[in-house]
Amino acid sequence: MEEEEEEIFHSPEAERDEKADDEKRKLRLMRATLEAKDLSCKDTDDLTLRRFLRARDLDVEKASTMFMKYLAWRRTFVPKGYISESEITNDIAQNKMFMQGRDKAGRPIAVVFGSRHFASKGGVDEFRRFLVFALDRLCSRIPDGQEKFTIIGDIQGYGYCNSDVRGVLAAISILQEYYPERLGKVYVIHVPYIFMTLWKIVSPFIDKNTRKKIVFVENKRLRATLLEDIDESQLPEVYGGKLQLIPIQSG
Known part of the structure; x- marks a missing residue:
């Protein structure tokens, strides 16, 4: 007994x-x-x-x-409580981040195109404001009972002109320090060899719990991998799904 x-x-x-x-x-x-x-x-x-x-x-x-x-x-x-579009005109004009659909856990999905980011356009300060603008938009779509979001980072066409160490480090810092426990998963797709140079520089600044949420997806397994966590009805058309991409500022 x-x-x-x-x-x-x-x-x-x-x-x-x-x-x-x-x-x-x-x-x-x-x-x-x-x-x-x-x-x-x-x-x-x-x-x-x-x-x-x-x-x-x-x-x-x-x-x-x-x-x-x-x-x-x-x-x-964020003294006003929000970032206005007038404060991030250069980053919005790059049309690099979209928001549409939810994964199977109910987490809102954002798609980021790395090849559309140009650091010199607005500088790191505007990029920080853009990040807060985008993250606040994402968080506002998180349903009751869920606390996280999912990101698809599409690096196709990425080149030296898109490489922005300061910007990536700013993104890591803001996400980890001011939006804790918000990130569910990041799918990094269409990864060119040149991107791995940047990854080697910034990855040591990513804490171990966050690194576990980052998945580098093989091109031949792209659709199958995404469909493991995202229903076809919630997957963007560009990846074989049924949803159109909507710019983050229009969501």
């Missing part, structure tokens, strides 16, 4: 419940910590705080520091 009781106590269900209870306890502690520092944190919902908590492996102190940094950044970088 003692052995049976011990086995039940250590069952997967019991461990999951224990972890869930621990997370709830730490979430309450994190909220109390933040509200003591800034009363405006009372307006932040539990789901948002939980994403920051999970991003720091349930370390309340680190998660609280991360969230306070996010608040300060948001107030400075």
